[in-house]
Amino acid sequence: MPSTNPVPVDQDSELFVEVDPTGRYGRYSDLLGAGAMKKVYRAFDQEEGIEVAWNQVKLRNFCDDPATIDRLNSEVRLLRTLKNKNIIALYSVWRDKRQNTLNFITEVCTSGNLREYRKKHKHVSLKALKKWSKQILKGLDYLHTQELSIIHRDLNCSNVFINGNIGQVKIGDFGLAATVAKNQSAHSILGTPEFMAPELYEEDYTELIDIYSYGMCVLEMVTLELPYSECDTVAKIYKKVTSGLRPQAMDKVRDPEVKAFIEKCLGQPRARPSAADLLKDSFFDDIDDDDNDDGVNDNDQAP
Incomplete structure (x- = not known):
């Protein structure tokens, strides 16, 4: 005992x-x-x-x-x-x-979750944000390509953790995760409303809901704003999401490359790329997998 x-x-x-x-x-x-x-x-x-x-x-x-x-x-x-x-x-x-x-x-990540870490470090280069984003994608690709695909279902910046001294990012908090056979769908409504894909509300979805949530994570990292923070109730978030209306935070993304990448992640399920596809995206062309510094630089600004 x-x-x-x-x-x-x-x-x-x-x-x-x-x-x-x-x-x-x-x-x-x-x-x-x-x-x-x-x-x-x-x-x-x-x-x-x-x-x-x-x-x-x-x-x-x-x-x-x-x-x-x-x-x-x-x-x-x-x-x-x-x-x-x-x-x-x-x-x-x-x-x-x-x-x-x-x-x-x-395992413990010394710098806590990515949401708090990003609030603490407001001046972060686009290169650093891309490094973090790529690592999250690698974790998702691993989950989604298991024999029984693992859907996290609650991916958001408070469930992603970071070792800030080496810029290493890890996905955690699997309390709402589900496993589904290839080409099958899951059917429970779970998650954090601001990050939930529209098809999740329809109770018929695949691992691509994690890609939508990932897009919202990238948006939050870039803007330092919770998606749909303009909505004061879950019902209003639901209405916007199911109507295909983007969060107002999208208007704060100045870099067209970043905006286009987020839009890919938030697209309709049939058009939404897999984690493996996104890892090959030109968005990451300037990121070296072995380049692990955390990228925090007081002279750089997020896009």
Whole structure:
């Protein structure tokens, strides 16, 4: 059983709030983030000597909600199968019956999510934005080309994480992900309204909804504005999206190349390119895959 008492290694060591059953991972009290279902704490892998993220769900909060429990279990099962440098890695998972919590250890990105990172660094070159965008696409291409295609269904800048010191970007938060066979469709309405493709509302969609969401992520990265922020209700967002009206933030994109690339991502499902197609787009011609600096430069402006 995990201990909930501080576990000192010696008198100079930091105190853990709890450790995992193996004694390898120790959790600190520092909160990295919190969502509707789980809290994410700073933790330490004593074997590898690296910081990690300790995801914890208090299962008693969902005792009357088996669908949520199923979703959490699905996320963990899915994460266990994913091995890609642009996808958050899962290291360990266990259930603490005494505390009635589900715990899983994942890779941590030192600079947090891309939304907060971009707000913090307002002067970012177009080259840097392209690097981040390309890495997200690589993660999507990996997900979409699995034997059972994995649709993230909630891709947005708060679910993309970054190691700012090396400009490495990773997709995380797979709580709403679904797997579908090739040439099949999914049928549940889930996601973040500002980033949801029109066909998602019609409950008949493929992995290309992630490309639409990706286009909205690029738009947010470029403009520092949440898509459809002019709408004060979900109903108004729904009306605009299903009518094919673009968010007002599109008017702020000055660079025609960037605007055209975003429009490709937001196109009708049959015309929308796959992640693999977009990776070959001329938009990325000046980006070297091995060029991993984070591109933050106070003299450069986003388009």
